[in-house]
Each structure stands twice: as structure tokens, then as C-alpha cells.
Amino acid sequence: MNVIPAKLEAYNISLEQIARVIAAENLNVPAGDLDIGSQTYMLRLEGEIEESRELNNIVVGSSLGQAIYLKDVATVNDTVQSRIMESYTNGERGATIMIQKQTGANSKTTSGTDEDTAARH
Numbered sequence: 001m002n003v004i005p006a007k008l009e010a011y012n013i014s015l016e017q018i019a020r021v022i023a024a025e026n027l028n029v030p031a032g033d034l035d036i037g038s039q040t041y042m043l044r045l046e047g048e049i050e051e052s053r054e055l056n057n058i059v060v061g062s063s064l065g066q067a068i069y070l071k072d073v074a075t076v077n078d079t080v081q082s083r084i085m086e087s088y089t090n091g092e093r094g095a096t097i098m099i100q101k102q103t104g105a106n107s108k109t110t111s112g113t114d115e116d117t118a119a120r121h
Contacts, residue, residue, distance in 0.1 A: 022060075057069055
């Protein structure tokens with residue numbers, strides 16, 4: 001699920017409001033991520049839903065007496081592919097490598113191995 005920040009602002013709807021409304025629907029399915037700018041929020045819905053497109057018709061607010069649906073402020077994608085993290089350097093897409101030392105491992109040896117691996121890729 002990708003939220004469109006400009007539409008949230010135009011309708012004066014917050015992420016918290018969307019989360020509360022979806023939770024109130026009492027659904028129970030993993031619903032992916034909410035992407036807002038550079039932040040990603042993981043979303044889980046409680047209850048049963050057969051297809052992700054059904055989320056589009058959840059009313060998340062109102063404006064001038066008209067219902068605002070989730071589809072009005074976000075796009076819902078049915079996918080098994082998950083984007084965990086994106087990294088940018090100077091405005092261009094880059095890569096982030098996370099290295100964690102294991103207990104008892106030699107930091108100097110681990111560092112050299114990681115540098116060798118990074119150089120190959």
C-alpha cells in the first residue's frame with residue numbers, strides 16, 4: 001500500500017486515522033507497507049479479507065459530506081514481493097550493506113572478508 005502524501009494533506013487525513021479505521025474494520029491479514037516519503041510503516045489488518053482490492057473501498061474519512069475511500073489517498077498493490085529498504089546517496093538510488101559482528105568473531109578478519117565481498121559485487 002502506497003499512501004499519497006499530497007492527497008492525505010488535501011483531505012486532512014493522517015496515517016493514524018487510516019490505521020484506526022482499518023483496525024476498526026476488524027480484519028486480520030498482513031497488508032504490506034505504507035510508504036510515505038522516505039518512511040515505511042508495516043501494516044497488519046485483523047479479520048478476514050479475500051482480496052487486497054477490497055481494501056480500496058474502506059472509508060477513511062469524509063470531506064464536504066462525501067466519503068473518502070482508501071483508494072482516494074493510496075494505491076493498494078497485491079504482491080508477494082516486499083521492499084524492505086531503499087537507500088539513496090546524493091539523491092541517487094544506492095545500496096546499504098549491514099554488517100553485524102558475531103560473538104567471538106575476530107573483527108579484523110570479519111572486516112576484511114566484508115570488504116572482499118563488497119568489492120566483488
